[in-house]
Amino acid sequence: MSAPERLSKRDAIRRENERIILAAAEKVFAEAGFGGATMQLIADMAGLPKANLHYYFATKEELYRRVVRQIFEIWLHAADSFDNAPGPVEGIGAYIEAKMDISRRHPFGSKVWASEVMHGAPVIQDYLETTLREWTEGRVAVIRRWIAAGRMAPVDPHHLLYMLWATTQHYADFGHQIETLNGGRALSDRQWKAATESVKSIVLTGIGAVPRPEDLSNWTS
Amino acid sequence: MSAPERLSKRDAIRRENERIILAAAEKVFAEAGFGGATMQLIADMAGLPKANLHYYFATKEELYRRVVRQIFEIWLHAADSFDNAPGPVEGIGAYIEAKMDISRRHPFGSKVWASEVMHGAPVIQDYLETTLREWTEGRVAVIRRWIAAGRMAPVDPHHLLYMLWATTQHYADFGHQIETLNGGRALSDRQWKAATESVKSIVLTGIGAVPRPEDLSNWTS
DNA sequence: TCTTTTCCTGACCGTATGGTCAGGGTTGAG
DNA sequence: CTCAACCCTGACCATACGGTCAGGAAAAGA
Known part of the structure; x- marks a missing residue:
């Protein structure tokens, strides 16, 4: 530019x-x-x-606002994977990979966002009502098209999106808990890959975008 | 008693x-x-x-500690659904229902827990390392048994549990965001039921515990 | 060089916070 | 009835916080 x-x-x-x-x-x-x-x-x-x-x-608020908007921008860009995809396997699969990658690279930003939303979004409520809502409705439309085309089961698009957000961001927001249950060690490269594949596999199979669970043999321990 | x-x-x-x-x-x-x-x-x-x-x-800390332990106890009890279940459809299905019900009835407690873990679990680290770890390993063993019995696909049990936690708690922790995307209105009874069924359907299908997606016609709007 | 604009910071201020305490009220066992 | 144990609270305190400001240093235009 x-x-x-x-x-x-x-x-x-x-x-x-x-x-x-x-x-x-x-x-x-x-x-x-x-x-x-x-x-x-x-x-x-x-x-x-x-x-x-x-x-x-x-002010402290202004600094905070800048931090929150920063992570929000990053998440919006992750949606590029969603569009221009021929079907849910590529689109949702790439989106999960992108969001998991962000969870790994920007765990702090993810937590700040989570905290902000949990407290009722005092400083980004307008963003939720405008940008996020538009973004969401756009993806909902894409999912509906895939359903209509018979490329996936007729799952509720909103709840599917919530599941994608919840599952991927969990690895950042609850990273400390996961680390504790992993013997006090952060997830290795291999484990992050396994986590991503696990999420992709369950979700894509769950929405009927992948006919048969074929490569489900990803174990952590 | x-x-x-x-x-x-x-x-x-x-x-x-x-x-x-x-x-x-x-x-x-x-x-x-x-x-x-x-x-x-x-x-x-x-x-x-x-x-x-x-x-x-x-002190403020002591009061806080009591609040955190309260929600933790409630979650542990929700695991009763897990045990004594003949297979994943009943066990995991009931667990999802129980956790979704808790998200609806105890949204504040869920947020306090999320906040505590996000901040590195300063006051309940010992619980994570003892009670939660034991609880988790117990459920992992159950899941492994189901897999060995051919009742579900060989999914990584840990990542499956993370997905269950993430997805169900998301409806409490990010309830404000969901509400905003729902037109500013809290989820109705019907919508909560649809959310629960959606999660159950995708997860149970995703792990191969349900052969064919049959009742996937749950729409929100 | 001279002058203006921007960058930088130690010292300071009013406020709000977690916590304390003395003293008064209430309950219940003996 | 007596009195010890417990319940209650207005007033108070030391601290730490967000934010301000005067004044000096450095950069950039003239």
Whole structure:
């Protein structure tokens, strides 16, 4: 879209500091919640004085809002897998893979989003009612088309989407619990792949998009 | 177990006040998070002076701990559906129904638990490592037996359990998002039933416990 | 170089929080 | 009836929080 423009030193500093602050804030908000997070904690994690945070982000709420919107954007992009897919096996399969990948790469953002929604979405309610609703209805239409074309069973599209969100985000939001049940170790590359395949297999079989469970021999232990 | 014993007035007062405080705390912790919740807010919701809360519960942490353990106990009991079931259709089916029912009846507790785990389980880590681990391994063994008996496909038992937890708890933890996508209205009796059937259908079909998707005609809108 | 704009931060402020405590009221056993 | 044990609470305290601000340093335009 835009050429790799030459940045003035000031612009570079601003961009870099905002990046550092947002990353620190994402982690602290995820680990302590909005109420439990303090600007001092975020400042320490970012390696900057607290007053400097308030120079870039006027209030705690504004900083939080930016963090929440960031993960939301990432999730919206994951939907590209959904469109332009010939059928549910490719579309939903790719979507599950994309969402699982995000759960692994952005666990903090996922937790912040979960926390925000659980608390009644005080700062992104408008997004839920506009962007998310439109996005959802678009995918619902796609699923309905696949059903009409006989490519999958007549499952309720909304509940299917909830299952996809719930299952994939669970690996980020409840990662600590999964880690504990995994002997206190984070999931390995192999285990993440097994988890993804397991979810894909159950869901795609469950909605009748895959006729016979063929490659279901993915064991963890 | 115990006969309906006669309570002294003091015991009755203590029991009733603890109940009121715990109910208020569950709601406030769910809506504001541990860090965002204040003893004053809980006191107002309970209709008691703040100092009275500290008479029954020494610290905010102790009150919080009691709330978290409460929902954990409820979830453990839901597992009774799992045992003594002849196969996955009855066992897992009943478990899904029980967990969906809990999501509807105890949405606050579910959110408090989710929040606790997301923040690294600071106060119930020992429970995760003992009670939850034992519980999980027990159900894993049951699932393995069903697989060995050819009553379901060889799915990874751990990932299946995660899917059950994620999907059912999603209706409590992300209830606000679901409500927004449902036109701002809470799910009706009919919709809750449809959600439960949808989850049961996809999962049981997905693990090969149900040969053919027969009753998949559950639509929301 | 001079001047303006932006970046940076130590010190500070008002407020709200978790928790305490002294003292008064109530209950029930002996 | 007596009195110890328990229940209750307004007033208070130390702390930590989000946010402000004056003033200095550095960059960029003129």
